[in-house]
Amino acid sequence: MKDSCSSISKLLEKYFDRETTGDEGVLVEDHLRQCAACQAQLKSMEELRATLRTPVDKAVQKETFAWVWQKVEREIQDRPKPSWRESIRAWFGSSFPFRRRVWIPAVAAALLIIAIGSPLLFKETPSQTELSIVEYVQSDTNNVMVFESEKENVAIIWLFEGTEGDSST
Amino acid sequence: MMGNRANVIFVVFVFVLAPLFVSKALGQVQTRLRIIEASNVGSSIDPALRDVHDQLGSLFNFTSYRLLRDESLSLVPNRPSAINAHEGVSLEITLTKQQKKTAVYQIRILRKGSEILDTKIRLSPGKTALIGGPKHGQGSIILAISARF
Numbered sequence: 001m002k003d004s005c006s007s008i009s010k011l012l013e014k015y016f017d018r019e020t021t022g023d024e025g026v027l028v029e030d031h032l033r034q035c036a037a038c039q040a041q042l043k044s045m046e047e048l049r050a051t052l053r054t055p056v057d058k059a060v061q062k063e064t065f066a067w068v069w070q071k072v073e074r075e076i077q078d079r080p081k082p083s084w085r086e087s088i089r090a091w092f093g094s095s096f097p098f099r100r101r102v103w104i105p106a107v108a109a110a111l112l113i114i115a116i117g118s119p120l121l122f123k124e125t126p127s128q129t130e131l132s133i134v135e136y137v138q139s140d141t142n143n144v145m146v147f148e149s150e151k152e153n154v155a156i157i158w159l160f161e162g163t164e165g166d167s168s169t
Numbered sequence: 170m171m172g173n174r175a176n177v178i179f180v181v182f183v184f185v186l187a188p189l190f191v192s193k194a195l196g197q198v199q200t201r202l203r204i205i206e207a208s209n210v211g212s213s214i215d216p217a218l219r220d221v222h223d224q225l226g227s228l229f230n231f232t233s234y235r236l237l238r239d240e241s242l243s244l245v246p247n248r249p250s251a252i253n254a255h256e257g258v259s260l261e262i263t264l265t266k267q268q269k270k271t272a273v274y275q276i277r278i279l280r281k282g283s284e285i286l287d288t289k290i291r292l293s294p295g296k297t298a299l300i301g302g303p304k305h306g307q308g309s310i311i312l313a314i315s316a317r318f
Contacts, residue, residue: 133298135273135289142285142302152224153295159278159286159302 199317207231208308
């Protein structure tokens, strides 16, 4: 074996397993064209793989693995059923947002929005009756005038006393 | 030294805040009632009415305003309070309903014992009711009613 063979032999196993990079592959293939020893080494690797794979493949094809599935089913049945609390905890633990503890600020933000938004949502709009100052006026003896100024936030109830003449307004 | 200071703070707290809590607990509403004489005799404005002078000037055509009485009433719901407005005219004011920022009053004006006006008004912060008309000398009486919350 030449000196270059010793360096290529390290790459040869990678080449055999198809793990070489593009440059490494080219290097190995160039060497293999010139080196009969390395060609033989590669060939022996392929033969060994074929020798090992054939009986394993045959055995796998024959095997149905029914016993494995039976064992798995038995394991599942034998396992104690988790309580609803544990189920919820497991669900929270496995769900992405809860696993990352994102839900804490999310819930806090939601509560804050509800706290700020609910007074606006449930704010009662005052009716026209509630906006006006004067609810009713009654006088059996005199004329009465009611004037409400929204601008001044004031209401005037003026009683016209007829006996001494009208008001100067 | 610290004990004295703590006592002073406690006393101030009790005297300043206690009436507030008591009035809230009893459902009292502080009501300001001003009895004003408005006339066209002269052009004097009572200095005590400076805060409402612009309002009165824009709403009425009188040239002179004089404050006759300035009453601050602590009204309890459904307990009438009688006030002698001026000679022969009295008024009865009753707090009929009190909500968070609204007070409803029933006001009856009587002349020589006979009712000449019965009204119900709803006051909230910043709102004023002016009830005027009853004759007084050469002018008229104006009652300015506002509630303090």
